[in-house]
Amino acid sequence: MNCMVSTDAYRRIQTKETFQVANTCQEQLSPAHRKGLTFVISASALPGILDR
Numbered sequence: 001m002n003c004m005v006s007t008d009a010y011r012r013i014q015t016k017e018t019f020q021v022a023n024t025c026q027e028q029l030s031p032a033h034r035k036g037l038t039f040v041i042s043a044s045a046l047p048g049i050l051d052r
Contacts (some may be wrong), residue, residue, distance in 0.1 A: 003029060 010018040023043040 003022070006025050007022040010022040021022070
């Protein structure tokens, strides 16, 4: 649930800090858990945000 919240925050706010929090959380999920998620927004989908 924490990953969903942090990823949604990144989607809305789009700052370097929210990207790092969401991306770190997503990377810590096990592969089996990632496959089971129905709510997926990949923080790495918008790497250009790091230039802000």
